[in-house]
Amino acid sequence: MIEKFDRLHGLPDGFFDISTANIRTLFPNPTLIQLDGKDPNFLFISILLHGNEYTGLKVMQRVLAEHAQDLPRSILLFIGNVRAAEQGRRFLPGQVDFNRCWPGHTLESSPTSQMMQRVIEIAHGLPLFAAIDIHNNTGKNPHYACITDPTLENQNLAARFNRVGMVYNHRGVCTMAFNGICPAATLECGVPGDPKGIEHACRFLDDMLTLDELPHTKPTRHALHLVESHLTLNIPEHVSFAFDPAADADLRFENDIEERNFTPIDPHQVFGYTRVARPISITDTDGHDVTDDIMRVEEGKIYLNNTLMPAMLTRDKLVVRQDCLCHLLQDYLAHEVEL
Ligand SMILES: [Zn+2]
Incomplete structure (x- = not known):
């Protein structure tokens, strides 16, 4: 049919x-x-x-x-x-x-x-x-x-x-x-x-x-700056989150987080704040969990292990729950060279 x-x-x-x-x-x-x-x-x-x-x-x-x-x-x-x-x-x-x-x-x-x-x-x-x-x-x-x-x-x-x-x-x-x-x-x-x-x-x-x-x-x-979208960040259902570092929530981000879309975040910049061990889950394009390879938590602060660019970061909580928090991009060219 x-x-x-x-x-x-x-x-x-x-x-x-x-x-x-x-x-x-x-x-x-x-x-x-x-x-x-x-x-x-x-x-x-x-x-x-x-x-x-x-x-x-x-x-x-x-x-x-x-x-x-x-x-x-x-x-x-x-x-x-x-x-x-x-x-x-x-x-x-x-x-x-x-x-x-x-x-x-x-x-x-x-x-x-x-x-x-x-x-x-x-x-x-x-x-x-x-x-x-x-x-x-x-x-x-x-x-x-x-x-x-x-x-x-x-x-x-x-x-x-x-x-x-x-x-x-x-x-x-x-x-x-x-x-x-x-x-x-x-x-x-x-x-x-x-x-x-x-x-x-x-x-x-x-x-x-x-x-x-x-x-x-x-x-x-x-x-043309060609980038590749290969990682998706989700917030597990049981983790509460807020776009205010001072909020009473498991996972907190800066209020202006959407400004970071398409801006590289290096391994020393704070991506977010947390009071739980695994506040975010990260999957690659094959659906494998790669959270521990990509990010780390140190003294309540979340860092990325490599320089990556977020895309589609949104403060819309419904979208975060239904779709994802964001994707992480890397240069397509850099990827080609690695091959
Ligand atoms: Zn569409």
């Missing part, structure tokens, strides 16, 4: 007026829209794979309004989890995560993964210029592009969005399904609806609509 999705050729009336709250009046199901432009090499764009991350909708409304009469390049637009979007949720109970079930995923086959399989088959049947998946995240982070395959084309694609880019390899993400087919990147555009994130992604897409080809030369370190 395959999840029902709709296919349109051209934008439906009312596209520029909808918000996520009423999106299903226009798109009752996930929808794939073909828009013909001057250059027949398609830009595949996916939005709302996570229903609460609505920057992508705003971006497409603005970009398509600007180019309504004269689209420089054809677009294949996939509008993903409309049911979750309607309710402002990442995904709904009983649904699978719409950005973990694309070809290459390791989950059991589901109607949603079959739908993604079909969307990819349709996309692969067209001449493709690049594939862009638009997302938001939590906490105070720079805008950055994620690539799953650090080819030179993908590095150049990431560099056109920002000078910091990330290599990641979550199985079943949309971007990974385009590896070997066309350049592909996920855009992280700050918190949902952030006007700067919308503006930034609009400028990037304008560039993608008019660019002839991506360079095949390696971007300089100044043009």
Whole structure:
């Protein structure tokens, strides 16, 4: 069984007026829209794979309004989890995560993964210029592009969005399904609806609509600082925490902890304070517990053993409990040299 999705050729009336709250009046199901432009090499764009991350909708409304009469390049637009979007949720109970079930995923086959399989088959049947998946995240982070395959084309694609880019390899993400087919990147555009994130992604897409080809030369370190996300920090359920060093809690952080995103923390800088022996658990990309390799506790202070950069640090306690406290990044280049 395959999840029902709709296919349109051209934008439906009312596209520029909808918000996520009423999106299903226009798109009752996930929808794939073909828009013909001057250059027949398609830009595949996916939005709302996570229903609460609505920057992508705003971006497409603005970009398509600007180019309504004269689209420089054809677009294949996939509008993903409309049911979750309607309710402002990442995904709904009983649904699978719409950005973990694309070809290459390791989950059991589901109607949603079959739908993604079909969307990819349709996309692969067209001449493709690049594939862009638009997302938001939590906490105070720079805008950055994620690539799953650090080819030179993908590095150049990431560099056109920002000078910091990330290599990641979550199985079943949309971007990974385009590896070997066309350049592909996920855009992280700050918190949902952030006007700067919308503006930034609009400028990037304008560039993608008019660019002839991506360079095949390696971007300089100044043009792209490529980092890798390989560690996830979680706070165990029984550990209480606060963003106030003076609070009565097992684990405490400075109030301005979000300012430390994408800032290196060396082995002598205090990461946090604790009154328990194991206040944090750290797992690598294979899910192995590597807590003791990565951090140490000395006299109630938490230190990292190596210089690493946190990303997606958030003070949102619900997100910390449901997702994680943060990820730790290292330079992708440094990792390559180690190999
Ligand atoms: Zn997302």
